[in-house]
Amino acid sequence: MSMGFYIALAILAIFVSVLLTIGLNQVPRVLRVLIRVDVQNDFCPGGNLPVPEGNLIVAIINKLSRLGKQWGFYDLVVDTQDSHPEDHGSFFTQHPGLAAFTETFLSGIKQMLWTVHCVVNTWGWQFHPDLDRSMVDKTVPKGQRKEVDSYSGFYDNGRNASEELKKQYPFLGQSTGLAEYIIAEAQKRGAEEIIIDVCGLAFRFCVSYTAKDARSLTYKGKQPRVRVIIDATKPISFAAGDVEAEIEALKALGIEIVTSENVLTEMEPRPYPYPYMH
Ligand code: VGL
Numbered sequence: 469m470s471m472g473f474y475i476a477l478a479i480l481a482i483f484v485s486v487l488l489t490i491g492l493n494q495v496p497r498v499l500r501v502l503i504r505v506d507v508q509n510d511f512c513p514g515g516n517l518p519v520p521e522g523n524l525i526v527a528i529i530n531k532l533s534r535l536g537k538q539w540g541f542y543d544l545v546v547d548t549q550d551s552h553p554e555d556h557g558s559f560f561t562q563h564p565g566l567a568a569f570t571e572t573f574l575s576g577i578k579q580m581l582w583t584v585h586c587v588v589n590t591w592g593w594q595f596h597p598d599l600d601r602s603m604v605d606k607t608v609p610k611g612q613r614k615e616v617d618s619y620s621g622f623y624d625n626g627r628n629a630s631e632e633l634k635k636q637y638p639f640l641g642q643s644t645g646l647a648e649y650i651i652a653e654a655q656k657r658g659a660e661e662i663i664i665d666v667c668g669l670a671f672r673f674c675v676s677y678t679a680k681d682a683r684s685l686t687y688k689g690k691q692p693r694v695r696v697i698i699d700a701t702k703p704i705s706f707a708a709g710d711v712e713a714e715i716e717a718l719k720a721l722g723i724e725i726v727t728s729e730n731v732l733t734e735m736e737p738r739p740y741p742y743p744y745m746h
């Protein structure tokens with residue numbers, strides 16, 4: 469081959485890469501986050517606050533997380549971990565005369581009383597042994613302060629308390645740091661938009677609270693897109709219809725309900741452009 473041919477080839481290569489660079493930069497960058505809520509022994513059958521079939525979602529969550537990270541679909545995989553002291557105020561044992569699964573008030577906030585669960589350093593606090601944690605970017609403990617419960621991975625249950633109540637109990641509404649972490653990562657990567665997928669245990673409590681707080685964030689003047697992966701969560705249900713009602717409440721906030729199948733389909737590598745972009 470002549471020298472001219474190679475020069476032409478080199479010019480063509482530069483031309484193509486310039487076009488690709490321009491093209492790719494026009495694809496709005498998205499930060500995609502998977503939050504895996506409280507996939508801990510105590511929330512699975514055999515644990516102290518078991519969610520029926522809680523163990524069955526572990527394989528689905530593993531698949532979503534492994535493929536999601538492998539394909540570059542998820543930028544961040546986050547685990548939340550319910551982490552209580554043994555005298556946490558959400559435990560019925562701290563309220564003589566009251567039974568588990570009845571309601572009372574804790575620091576002025578409505579509180580469902582639970583069986584003793586997720587006490588730091590116990591077996592029940594540990595993640596389910598089959599949960600693949602190899603790709604996890606951040607683990608977020610929550611619920612350490614005994615005076616307030618913390619269902620969401622973002623803020624404790626006092627976040628939306630009245631100013632009066634917050635004056636009385638100044639610790640209410642504290643951040644776990646997860647919101648600040650996600651926003652900093654989005655800025656660092658030059659993302660225009662954040663999409664947060666939520667799965668884990670339990671629907672109607674920690675999963676729903678986490679999805680609602682995720683939806684309440686603001687990044688570049690916009691709320692994140694938030695989706696609950698409905699077959700990758702299991703509910704604590706107290707009455708017929710409460711799960712359906714919760715789904716409607718989430719939808720009313722603009723939170724999407726999707727299946728793991730939907731998400732896995734989105735993950736499939738696309739032929740173009742290269743490298744793979746969301
Ligand atoms: C949870 C009740 C108490 C949950 C945590 O992970 O849904 N529920 N603590």
Ligand code: ZN
Nearest residue numbers: 550585586611
């Ligand atoms: Zn708890």
